[in-house]
Amino acid sequence: MYRSQKLALKYLTAAITLFGIMTVAGLMSAYYYINPDFLFGILHFNIAKILHIDTMIIWLLMGFMGAIYWFLPEEFGRELVGIKLAEILFYVFFGAVVVVAVVFIVVQYGNSDETALWFINQGRKYVEAPRWAAIGVVVVMAVFAYNVIGTAYVTGKVSGITAVLMVDLVPLLVLYLDAFPAISNMSADLFWWWWLVHLWVEATWEVLIGCIMAWSLMQLLGTSRRIVETWLYIEVALVLGTGILGLGHHYFWIGAPSYWLTIGGLFSAFEPLPLLGMVVHAVYDAGTHHMKTTNRPAFYWLMAEAFGNFLGGGVWGFMMTLPQVNLYAHGTQWTVSHGHFAFWGAYACGVLSVIYLVIQKLRSLTQVDGALWKWSFAALNLGLVGMVGALLVSGFAQAFIERAIGGSTHDAFIAGQSSPWFVEGMVTRFIFGLMFAAGYVALVWDLLTIGKRAPVLATAGAAE
Amino acid sequence: MHVDDPAFWRAGAISTVSIMSVVLVMLTIDSLAAISPGGSNVPLYTVINQHIDYKFDDKRGNDMPVIRGAEPLFGKAVDAAAAEALIDKGKMVIQSRSCIDCHTFFGNGAYYAPDLTKAWLDPAWETWKIITGTKTREDAMVKFLMHPDKYRIWTRAMPNLDITQQEAEALVAYLKWMSAVDTNGFPANFGRMQQKQ
Ligand code: HEM
Ligand code: HEM
Ligand SMILES: [Fe+2]
Numbered sequence: 001m002y003r004s005q006k007l008a009l010k011y012l013t014a015a016i017t018l019f020g021i022m023t024v025a026g027l028m029s030a031y032y033y034i035n036p037d038f039l040f041g042i043l044h045f046n047i048a049k050i051l052h053i054d055t056m057i058i059w060l061l062m063g064f065m066g067a068i069y070w071f072l073p074e075e076f077g078r079e080l081v082g083i084k085l086a087e088i089l090f091y092v093f094f095g096a097v098v099v100v101a102v103v104f105i106v107v108q109y110g111n112s113d114e115t116a117l118w119f120i121n122q123g124r125k126y127v128e129a130p131r132w133a134a135i136g137v138v139v140v141m142a143v144f145a146y147n148v149i150g151t152a153y154v155t156g157k158v159s160g161i162t163a164v165l166m167v168d169l170v171p172l173l174v175l176y177l178d179a180f181p182a183i184s185n186m187s188a189d190l191f192w193w194w195w196l197v198h199l200w201v202e203a204t205w206e207v208l209i210g211c212i213m214a215w216s217l218m219q220l221l222g223t224s225r226r227i228v229e230t231w232l233y234i235e236v237a238l239v240l241g242t243g244i245l246g247l248g249h250h251y252f253w254i255g256a257p258s259y260w261l262t263i264g265g266l267f268s269a270f271e272p273l274p275l276l277g278m279v280v281h282a283v284y285d286a287g288t289h290h291m292k293t294t295n296r297p298a299f300y301w302l303m304a305e306a307f308g309n310f311l312g313g314g315v316w317g318f319m320m321t322l323p324q325v326n327l328y329a330h331g332t333q334w335t336v337s338h339g340h341f342a343f344w345g346a347y348a349c350g351v352l353s354v355i356y357l358v359i360q361k362l363r364s365l366t367q368v369d370g371a372l373w374k375w376s377f378a379a380l381n382l383g384l385v386g387m388v389g390a391l392l393v394s395g396f397a398q399a400f401i402e403r404a405i406g407g408s409t410h411d412a413f414i415a416g417q418s419s420p421w422f423v424e425g426m427v428t429r430f431i432f433g434l435m436f437a438a439g440y441v442a443l444v445w446d447l448l449t450i451g452k453r454a455p456v457l458a459t460a461g462a463a464e
Numbered sequence: 465m466h467v468d469d470p471a472f473w474r475a476g477a478i479s480t481v482s483i484m485s486v487v488l489v490m491l492t493i494d495s496l497a498a499i500s501p502g503g504s505n506v507p508l509y510t511v512i513n514q515h516i517d518y519k520f521d522d523k524r525g526n527d528m529p530v531i532r533g534a535e536p537l538f539g540k541a542v543d544a545a546a547a548e549a550l551i552d553k554g555k556m557v558i559q560s561r562s563c564i565d566c567h568t569f570f571g572n573g574a575y576y577a578p579d580l581t582k583a584w585l586d587p588a589w590e591t592w593k594i595i596t597g598t599k600t601r602e603d604a605m606v607k608f609l610m611h612p613d614k615y616r617i618w619t620r621a622m623p624n625l626d627i628t629q630q631e632a633e634a635l636v637a638y639l640k641w642m643s644a645v646d647t648n649g650f651p652a653n654f655g656r657m658q659q660k661q
Contacts, residue, residue: 036620045576046565112556123559184555187499233473237480244484253650254570257498331571408651410588413578
């Protein structure tokens with residue numbers, strides 16, 4: 001095994017660990033909606049939610065890095081350049097995450113000065129991590145980019161997938177620099193903030209996961225490189241062709257000119273197309289191979305990724321992307337419904353698929369299967385879809401009562417939040433959240449033991 | 465056509481991305497001018513010296529801020545530099561306390577607490593004036609922001625975030641300025657229910 005693949009194992013283990021912390025923080029955040037006195041005066045909703053969404057970003061990023069550190073040395077047929085530096089930075093990265101989390105929980109906030117932004121909390125959604133830590137993230141990502149680009153340079157072997165990956169890492173890193181400024185003008189602040197958030201999740205991350213899924217498909221189903229690369233280029237053209245100007249669907253109401261209503265609405269309305277394309281691609285490939293695979297969990301998670309990306313990102317996003325709808329849906333639990341479905345489908349499922357592929361190699365399994373992965377797959381996905389459904393009900397209620405009828409005042413907000421539809425949605429979300437958490441526990445258990453329960457698997461393998 | 469040749473699609477990807485990126489940069493340059501203070505959509509910070517309202521505009525077909533006449537904040541007009549200092553301070557308070565992880569600004573943020581886009585114009589301050597025993601909206605806001613847990617009017621309370629008098633005044637200035645931004649009609653129908661009553 002390459003050293004870079006050992007590093008991949010560390011990153012993937014860290015990712016799964018943070019996934020657990022994210023789930024606990026998510027359940028806490030959800031519980032405040034049911035019992036607003038929960039931890040009042042000790043730890044408030046905003047801190048729990050920061051932990052939830054920031055660990056989400058970090059575990060997905062670590063999952064991507066793990067996947068790439070895993071596939072890349074095989075692609076190049078050699079160890080990655082600068083791997084020593086990358087190994088050291090893993091510990092720095094993980095240590096920094098722990099320090100940031102402890103400071104969030106213990107210190108929570110500072111005074112209204114630069115010190116607070118440097119050392120405690122920057123108070124901008126998703127990028128709350130203090131500046132010192134954000135610098136750390138830049139360093140880690142720069143070294144990561146150096147590992148990839150440096151190795152390609154030394155070997156002179158650049159496949160289509162690695163070329164796309166290399167080009168994608170540049171905007172990925174540059175956009176993250178948006179985590180530093182503190183612009184007083186909220187309109188300008190949010191204008192740039194959306195470059196980071198939208199152009200990450202609907203552009204650069206989408207390309208990144210496209211590369212990772214291309215490698216997975218080749219490994220899992222033996223799809224030819226020519227086919228996956230052709231699809232990758234089509235996907236890049238369509239995702240970025242619609243997604244770059246699709247950015248405008250976040251510029252409707254932040255003070256930006258009204259032409260964004262047309263441009264943002266129009267381009268983002270086409271964003272689901274490439275996501276549908278990916279479903280077609282995955283299903284087609286699976287069909288040509290008669291769904292025969294030696295790694296069923298990886299295969300199922302890959303399918304979940306394709307469908308989840310299309311349904312959660314494409315369909316749920318489309319529902320609220322036209323300005324006529326977004327005027328009322330904007331900033332409600334409807335948004336949360338879409339956010340969960342999309343992040344889960346597009347990214348979390350992809351990372352989990354790769355982890356099962358890695359385990360197969362790691363433990364030299366000819367066949368990966370069993371009962372436990374099915375339980376975790378079912379509980380996680382049903383839990384998530386249940387939450388998404390409940391949030392949509394709450395979101396509809398909020399859009400009608402608070403936004404459309406009430407006019408978004410304090411009174412209207414309370415009316416929306418107190419409506420039985422909304423309240424029941426919140427309770428249902430919490431219950432499905434518990435199911436999701438149970439799925440997480442089953443997942444960890446399965447990852448720790450799958451393939452080690454050898455006798456059962458050997459017979460299962462022999463039977464086929 | 466070479467539809468089964470990856471190079472064909474690679475060329476397509478590169479050209480599409482280039483064209484879209486250039487268009488985005490051009491639109492961004494135009495937008496940044498419109499959203500800088502004093503631009504077509506975002507008022508100067510000294511708007512805090514004026515009376516601000518939010519009314520349906522028949523020509524535009526949506527609600528619009530209406531800025532008319534003098535109404536200095538806390539009874540004293542400020543010059544451009546002082547206004548800017550207040551807004552800068554207000555933003556620092558907003559970031560240091562991560563208000564946006566409970567509230568939304570222009571509908572962006574978290575959904576645990578009310579949207580603050582038009583908080584300055586919220587009819588609820590009439591209630592808070594009575595509870596806090598203050599005569600003006602701005603004084604009620606300052607008192608509330610400094611002790612939100614003491615003046616809660618709902619089961620879901622805002623916690624005390626150790627906000628000082630000076631920080632609270634800056635926040636009020638910030639919220640007043642923000643309510644004068646042209647947001648293309650979001651939120652719709654703001655306060656119309658209360659007007660009818
Ligand atoms: C036990 C499971 C989970 C629970 C109970 C939960 C709960 C929550 C809650 C209460 C919020 C705050 C929303 C608000 O401001 O009102 C939130 C936000 C968010 N969560 Fe989760 N979550 C869970 C799992 C996940 C997963 C698996 C992902 C993605 C992979 C995720 C991604 C997000 C994102 C992106 C946001 C921000 C969404 C927005 O503000 O629109 N969550 N979650
Ligand atoms: C798979 C990729 C996607 C992910 C991970 C994703 C995630 C998210 C998240 C987390 C938010 C909430 C952001 C916040 O305020 O914190 C959001 C908002 C939004 N997304 Fe997506 N999204 C994806 C794809 C799409 C697509 C394809 C569309 C359109 C067809 C779309 C339309 C929207 C819209 C309109 C909003 C704004 C909601 C509002 O006004 O409150 N998204 N997305
Ligand atoms: Fe977007």
